[in-house]
Amino acid sequence: MPRIMSVENLSVRFASRSGQIEVVKDLNFDLWTGQVLGLVGESGSGKTQAFLAIMGLLARNGRAEGRALLGDVDLLQLKPRALNRMRGREIAMVFQDTAAALNPTLRIGIQMAEVLALHHAVPLPQAELAAIDMLDMVGISDPERRARCYPHELSGGMRQRVLIGMALMCRPKVLIADEATASLDATVQAQILTLFKTVCDRLGTALVLITHDLSLAASIADRMMVMYAGQAVEIATTDALFHDPRHPYTRGLLASTPAATVTRGKLYTIPGPPPRLLEGERGCRFNPRCPHRAAHCVELAPILRPVALDHQVACHFDIGGASQ
Ligand SMILES: Nc1ncnc2c1ncn2[C@@H]1O[C@H](COP(=O)(O)OP(=O)(O)OP(=O)(O)O)[C@@H](O)[C@H]1O
Ligand SMILES: [Mg+2]
Structure with a gap:
């Protein structure tokens, strides 16, 4: 399976009154053709900003560092113009x-067609036909008629x-869905997840599914990344994450989200104060809330390290499943 994207040491800082806040810190991960990466973590953990940085869409007080390699393009x-060409297309x-x-x-058909016309200089009538095909692909019945609707005429x-269809018009290599189904009811949500999966399989798109909802991510993700306070604390296959979670934060998440009590859109809360993100602070960012905290957790930040094939954890302890 070819690798499509490599993100290396991505950090995002914002200038604020109390100094620089580092909302994403040294993020490293890869995306693979046709695979789904589920991205979870509590509100404010940096999920959205990490990908806005990659898309070149940070707010003006934000700066990104590191590399985001799509093929061999960082x-x-x-430059803004070149990035604009990549956005939507790649x-x-x-x-x-x-x-x-x-x-x-x-009308929505035109809106969708314009994406293709803009990026690939496809003549508009032809692009409109492609839009109708795409509406069909995203599961909209009677696509010719729907293409002539205005947005307010649709549910x-x-x-x-x-x-989603618009985002896929140019067959991008990477699609980032940021809480893209959060406002929908459970049935439609499930349909759209199935659609995502089909699209990834059919077009080879790598999907990043950002969500508060662990069980939702697990339903289609091949791999999962758990973020806490701007850092990846655990990256694993979905199966390993659920059956052999290694990071205390991941364990907390799993323990506090029994499927039946998940409130849609809201994630569990872990006891303790929310993390501080000011630069220059030492130690593990999770330590104030960690049940396994030891003296060096306060002094030394753990780095993400492999604990098994396809499984990385940023914790000083090996808290493997067998020992708990
Ligand atoms: N322009 C900005 N200036 C300063 N801080 C910002 C700015 N934009 C975002 N932040 C901060 O960046 C941090 C990460 O935010 P982000 O939106 O990435 O979180 P998230 O994980 O996507 O949360 P949610 O699940 O609620 O969407 C937050 O603490 C937020 O307050
Ligand atoms: Mg977000």
């Missing part, structure tokens, strides 16, 4: 907010499908 080094991102993402004054679930 997205973080591209890498695309879908958000939850459907209302703001579609132009209310344009929320359909609009979300349109957005």
